[in-house]
Amino acid sequence: MSTPWDDWDHVLKVDPDKELHADDTFEDVCATGTDAIEIGGTLDVTADKMRRVVDACEAYDVPLYQEPSNPGVVIDSDALDGYLVPTVFNAGDPFWVTGAHKEWVRIDDDLDWERTHTEAYVVLNPEASVARLTDADCDLGADDVAAYARVAERMFGQDLVYVEYSGTFGDVEVVGAARDALDDATLFYGGGIHDYESAREMGAHADTIVVGDLLHDEGVDAVRETVEGVRDAHADLPDA
Numbered sequence: 001m002s003t004p005w006d007d008w009d010h011v012l013k014v015d016p017d018k019e020l021h022a023d024d025t026f027e028d029v030c031a032t033g034t035d036a037i038e039i040g041g042t043l044d045v046t047a048d049k050m051r052r053v054v055d056a057c058e059a060y061d062v063p064l065y066q067e068p069s070n071p072g073v074v075i076d077s078d079a080l081d082g083y084l085v086p087t088v089f090n091a092g093d094p095f096w097v098t099g100a101h102k103e104w105v106r107i108d109d110d111l112d113w114e115r116t117h118t119e120a121y122v123v124l125n126p127e128a129s130v131a132r133l134t135d136a137d138c139d140l141g142a143d144d145v146a147a148y149a150r151v152a153e154r155m156f157g158q159d160l161v162y163v164e165y166s167g168t169f170g171d172v173e174v175v176g177a178a179r180d181a182l183d184d185a186t187l188f189y190g191g192g193i194h195d196y197e198s199a200r201e202m203g204a205h206a207d208t209i210v211v212g213d214l215l216h217d218e219g220v221d222a223v224r225e226t227v228e229g230v231r232d233a234h235a236d237l238p239d240a
């Protein structure tokens with residue numbers, strides 16, 4: 001099955017609760033060369049903050065996806081290409097596996113299924129807000145993470161698996177093991193990518209890298225370097 005993210009090397013995650021860096025504008029954000037913008041964050045996100053970012057990016061030519069952290073922040077907008085809804089496979093609290101989703105579907109009887117996709121998260125940085133919120137079991141080896149990835153693809157039909165180290169640079173062995181465990185699903189990696197080199201290094205192990213905090217902390221020029229890093233990594237791969 002072909003998915004929009006089959007060809008994505010790079011995703012830029014905009015946290016609607018955070019400011020852009022210095023004089024950066026959303027026009028600049030949309031012109032970094034990233035393949036798609038994902039809008040979301042764990043803490044203090046609201047529907048209004050989401051809408052502000054979606055509206056600011058609407059005029060530019062980059063795919064826009066909302067990544068809701070709970071049903072209350074989902075917005076309806078024609079500017080969105082879709083919704084990437086997390087489900088956390090290693091959450092300690094099942095609310096973050098299927099519970100929030102059940103509530104969403106119960107409350108909203110008119111979901112836009114065509115534009116709704118799931119991301120099978122494995123959360124691995126115990127210090128990250130997402131790990132605390134979901135009570136994730138981050139004490140996992142490469143074999144555990146690879147097994148979660150395979151379960152997500154083969155048993156739960158997920159076509160996007162997301163190894164999440166939000167805030168810290170992850171273990172390339174773990175990320176590589178997750179990708180090797182997948183046949184057709186796409187492996188997203190996010191966490192601590194902060195320059196050309198880190199993007200190139202992790203880009204060799206993941207299908208798609210996700211860059212988040214760097215945008216808010218250092219700005220669009222730094223993000224552009226990460227786009228180059230992952231593109232160079234992928235150009236070096238044997239099947240590129």
Ligand SMILES: CC(C)=CCC/C(C)=C/CC/C(C)=C/CC/C(C)=C/COP(=O)(O)OP(=O)(O)O
Nearest residue numbers: 041042043069070071086096100101129130166
């Ligand atoms: C059913 C619906 C619509 C939503 C539920 C979605 C679920 C299960 C969310 C659980 C995991 C979660 C909160 C994901 C949000 C995406 C994410 C990991 C953002 C990164 O957050 P951080 O960078 O760690 O957070 P802050 O920057 O806010 O500290």
Ligand SMILES: O=P(O)(O)OC[C@@H](O)CO
Nearest residue numbers: 166167190191192212213
């Ligand atoms: O903010 P960083 O550490 O770049 O992480 C990106 C993303 O995976 C967060 O969900």
Ligand SMILES: [Mg+2]
Nearest residue numbers: 015041212213
């Ligand atoms: Mg963050």
